[in-house]
Amino acid sequence: MEPNKTHIAVITVPSFSHQASTMALCKRLLQLNPHLHITFIVPILNSLSNASKSLIDSLSSFNFHIILLPPISFPQASNIHPALQIPLTMSQSIPSIRDTLTSLNNSPNNKLVALIADYLASETIELAKTLNILSYIYFPFSASVLSLCLHSSWLDQMVSCEFRDLPEPIKIPGCIPIHGRDLPNSLQHRSSQDYHNYLRRSKALLLADGILVNSFEGLERGAITALLNEQTNKYPSIYPVGPNVNQAGWVSSNHVNDHDNDSECLRWLDKQETRSVLYVSFGSGGTLSQNQMNELALGLELSGQKFLWVVREPNDFPNANYFTGSKVDPLQFLPCGFVERVIKASGQGLLVASWAPQVEILSHKAIGGFLTHCGWFSILESVLNGLPIIAWPLFAEQRMNAAILSDGLKVAERVKVNENGIVESEEIVMVIQRVMIGDEGTRIRARMKELRDVAVDELKQDGSCSMNLARLGLEWKNI
Template identity: 55%
Template sequence: MEVTTHIAIVSVPVYSHLRSILEFSKRLVHLHRDIHVTCINPTFGSPCNNTKALFHSLPSNISYTFLPPINMEDLPHDTHPAILVQVTISRSLPLIHDALKTLHSSSNLVAIISDGLVTQVLPFGKELNILSYTYFPSTAMLLSLCLYSSMLDKTITGEYRDLSEPIEIPGCIPIRGTDLPDPLQDRSGVAYKQFLEGNERFYLADGILVNNFFEMEEETIRALQQEEGRGIPSVYAIGPLVQKESCNDQGSDTECLRWLDKQQHNSVLYVSFGSGGTLSQDQINELAWGLELSGQRFLWVLRPPNKFGIIADIGAKNEDPSEFLPNGFLKRTQGRGLVVPYWASQVQILAHGAIGGFLCHCGWNSTLESVVYGIPLIAWPLFAEQKMNAVLLTDGLKVALRAKVNEKGIVEREEIGRVIKNLLVGQEGEGIRQRMKKLKGAAADALKDDGSSSTMTLTQLALKWKNLSLGVA
């Protein structure tokens, strides 16, 4: 009788993270049909339609459970979304623990794989005497920073943002302090302390699964793997794991694709800031004028301004975003541009031959999707580790142009027009297009079923888990 190997996944209530870890789960059970995955999901409210659509599209050998929503009544009404996520994770830990214990007692559970934001789960594996891994839905460069953050904290004095020289992280390209993730911009803050504490817990993992492929960050991945015998957990590059098809059937998707069908090959700039990113009113104005000044064709997924720069509920549609555009913008750009409110099927858009560039917030899902479809980038980072990703894309891989901000943190219209024209019709853009085309080929090779780098890595892990199910050491 065939033995089913059981793996538990622990997600976090962040749409982009959830999408990534579910793509990993789908890839795992596609390659190994005798593995069953159960996904445990903490929540701070009823899942939105976009989230529900992700789960409804899962194959039968991935099951899932939503934990009871956490009571947030003691928090202010306008609490930052990042705080809501942190509180949800910490208050859900007893529920996660109980769910894992129940699963362990009723199935052949051999490993737990938890999102990199919920490292508190790692000790649960030791308690249950099973393997415990971290799924890291970002770059090996960020992982290096996390693993070496305690060392940097001890050896560098003052604020990172004030340093005159770039910071050297083992195996990575040098990076300015101002481009480090948000929690590192204030070393006296609570977020910085929590960042260091969470990073220390990574060392409890039996391994860290990184959503990237060897050829994209070869030096960084190699440097991490060379340190495995000296305390750093095993690092497995198992990407690029991206959504291949839309889970949502929305009318706006049909409209977008019909409009793109009428455009010339490689002529349209796609503009989107991910599942949660928003711009200020001033920045929306400058972006609109910049798109108009560029004279290029564009497809812009637009959201209303938000005081946090990020929305907690990606399904909320309370306002008409077009009301925040400059007067007459839609009329003046009619035929040359298309503005879509709130949401569009990014994978279908990036796969369309009319798309010649992507003005992107440098979130890792969007970045990998642009690589998989070979779309050159304009890097426009907003928050979290996105500035770090922008450095990798522009200075390291040279597949993006980065828009420069002024002293108020605004990208001005002239700068926007300049980078758009450079990317779509300039000589610099042609070089970027060729490098991205080469990277696209490497990404496709990494996921081939016949012995490619990422596929082989994931298969080796799966065989290890299957042997544990059979009682083979």
């Protein structure tokens, strides 16, 4: 490490999307504060994925020190629910994290001045307190979800039934009313371990010296204003620092050196008309059931719309591939004759197995819309490219995000689910046509252009969120 650098540590979690968001934050911190040195601490579940390796490789040109912690493994027969795997990994990694932070803090030349921990690693805030360094939570989700978390104790006391059974929407300060059924998965079963983990993490937010939230006022003015107004008396300092997303030239793949996939996608898009293609992707780990895959395939075909679809092996659990990928060719699960009719014969679409270079795809002139699972990272990427959204939430906080997009911001059409939990092909056809060629799509596109312009300004050096990061860096330098 160079002398006279201000040293901070950043702790992420074993999730590709969280790692990507946190690394994007750190890159912006370094660009705005060249005096910083960052030690990036990476807990590992089972083994480091190709996705994470690719992200870490992208840090070579930045002033990062990477520490990979000893892997945490669970017996294959344990059948631990995906929602519990990150909390368990983090709790078992605490001894390694404590040793790492203590060693860094004991350095005679460049002691730590601050710790930034992912929200899902919030238990490490107590370690920062014992080392007498400043502590911050990085909240990679929306400001609306942050407001929900900070009011979790109040909600828990006010509501006696399951949230999904509430007859009226919940009014969270600064946010649009949210139906209980649209709250994050962790709130859907109040007796579950997942819910208790949520309450524990939300209380830990109050211990931090500050919270960095991956959003900006132009996108969530109501939620951010409410948070800033309440911070003096109730909460730690709130710093809107978004949008933090991958940018072209950093890293865009979750497979190392998968250049053939990149080239095929982009070459195919180069041949398509401007704004004519719908990009279909459910994030880094979202999966559909076999029945739902069949309905989506039929809906895409009947829509008559050009599409680029990232296909995964079907699974009845929507987050089945969140931590582990599949080596099975997912295209074999498509309906009989679909590839021959829709891909080979008519050229209506392009199918990509498991992964595609999303950053480059979303910025391509041929893309006219994004059918997405509504992960916050994908939403911000869509905003930065001014793309209208078809909201198809699967798990975590994605239903709440979909409500914010469709009911609040009016920049998305949300798919309707039938009584069996399936989005039928007829519904898929209607929503695709509304967004891609209908008047509603034109209105959404105009609104998205406004949001894109604001988001681009935030990434400039004089943007308010960039200034928040610069101000933090200066505060750390002066300690």
